[in-house]
Amino acid sequence: MNLPATNSLPKTQLGRFFFLREVPFGVAMVRMMLPLAAGTPMFMRFPHVRELYTSDGAPVQMFELFGHGSVLPVLPPNLAVPLYSLLLLSLITAIIGFRTRLSLCIATTLYIYFNFLDGVGTMTKYSVIASHLLLLLSISNCGAVWSIDAFLKKRSATGAEVVPSSFPVWPARLMQLLFAHVYFGAAITKIQTDSFFSGEQMRYWMLSNWNYENPVGEVMAMWAPMLLISAYMSVVWEMMFPFLVWRPMGRLFVLGLGATFHFMTWLTLGLYIFPAICVSGYFAFASERDVLIVRNFVRRVGVARFAKWPAAIGQRTLNRIPRAVPAGVVWTCMAAFCAIAATEAELRLDIYGTNTAEGGYRLKPMDSTVARTMIDRQQQNIREQDKFFNFEIGTQTVGELLANRRTEFTFGELMLAQANLNPPHEDMWIECLLKDEENRTIEQFGQFVTREMLRANFTYKIGNKLVPGNYQMVLKSANQEIYHRKFLLSGTPGTESSVSSVLTN
């Protein structure tokens, strides 16, 4: 490929960082992937547009959540639905690169507007990142390559072979700087969060059902060392990201870790859209040289002819478009058609059932006894067992959390019994009893657990007071036995005597 020679190269390093000219392959890839990722949840919300974003529904603006009231106009359905359809159309035309800058400007404005309208069920951090990326795409030249606009421009050019133009890279740089700030800021948040580095926060997120299924996360949530290690790794990676991502080898390393990190958020937390948006933004880090390397590799391995199929199919399709039809007119007609079709579709969906015989749907009745039980103001006392997350025995801690669950011990080992608590809890007195298989109490330890404590440890040196056999550690709180942890003691008693001591946190 012949590239135009770069002239007037910026003199300073900062100038070259922002104003070096390259063919915008990277932002073109972001243009193709990001609207797909960001648009998927917006497509899913179409059946509920009336409920979420119109004056005939229940929108709650972000401004209201911050205490500024309703700043944005909330439109009636007959205006909001066509605008919403325009948003969806703009995202699609941005992907295919048809009237790219117009599509992206409209998509950015409407995406931010509709997300702002629903601060509870639509706006979230992935929409913020997507908004930033859409804004930067709309001021870039992402439509210059791999787009319908590029094809139409090539078709209308006469004479010499048209080569992709090169443009200053600063929009891509700003996307890269965005990610640097996002990850650094996220690291700050984690550092400021209590109990993040002990693993409790990660555990509770993985056990929450606020996102989609996360079976891997549910298993990981019960393995404290894994939570701790991943907590440190994620913060170190986020802190290092801005300092390594612009170095040749560092870039591959941190972006690879980033892709792995986001993949793990899908596996362990059930997040779908957030990782998709972030990974689509990673293409902003792809340079012209990277694309040439991949292109040469594709040619070398002999799959180049398959790679040409999408372009060939696209060209054959686009060749059918008469030259005399201006692209702007086509886009406008598409927009009008979508607005009318969307309005009709939304009316036919009739979400509130106004066209039914009764003029709406009936509320589901509730059993009076159940309702009264739920409404009763008299406080339910929390069961003692619910004040505890778990009670385990082992010998090893990692980051103050028990790392190994054991059911067999030998003489001379230092047993650690750890009770993890569910905050908020009151100040408590808890006991740990060592009992034999006939339920006779051999040892008893107790300690105060104050309201800010998240765990309580009991240690017991297994000495010659015991004989080989089956025992159990019993956790008691408010004189109730909460947990029983059975274990087998094997081996030969030595000369060392049992020493028990109570360790507080």
Next chain:
Amino acid sequence: MSRWKSLIACMFIGVYVSFLSWGVMAHALKVGLCGNTLSYFVVWDMFCGWTAWDARTHIIAEDSKGNYFEVREPWGEFHPFGHVARIHYDNTNHLLPAHINNVLKHSVHEGIDRVYVVEEVWPKQYNLPPKLYAHYFDRPNDKLSYFHLRAVCAEDGTPLSSFPDWHTQQRLNAVYDNPRLQRQSKQATAMYSTLFTPTSQDSGKTLNSSYNTGLSTN
């Protein structure tokens, strides 16, 4: 690239990077962000804490005949980020009045007297699948939900009375379960007829007020 374009590009870069940097700095140092909606675009607090208890919101309407109804979208709930309905993500309760009004306005029912907002909480360990729970806890999964009345509203969602959320209530219970603190709080300086307004001596013709409602706590 023309000089004007370069200048505009430089200005945009400067403003944008400053905006991003302000967000990170302000979030790290905890200054200048309170109540600023635009800060949501530059503060990256995606992981700001999760509780040990899972929670759901139930809304129960009572009509004049003493019948109770679930105030839930009869046309089908919207699940924004998983399998949980939108109302359950309303941590600040800003959606609640609009949600109640919208559901009751667009559904068929008798005249509603009162609407009760109830919080359901349970410890998160009970969310584990049965096999995992049995493996780790070696005890039956006897999950018990705790219900806590949060608010009583009118038919249009207007709150008539509200109560602290369950977590706050537990903390208050723990603190107040202390005879010494109870005694001291009851001996606090009374608000009525004891506070003196310095400007009251000289004014009398103009209405004076402070912007704040008094000394605020944490």
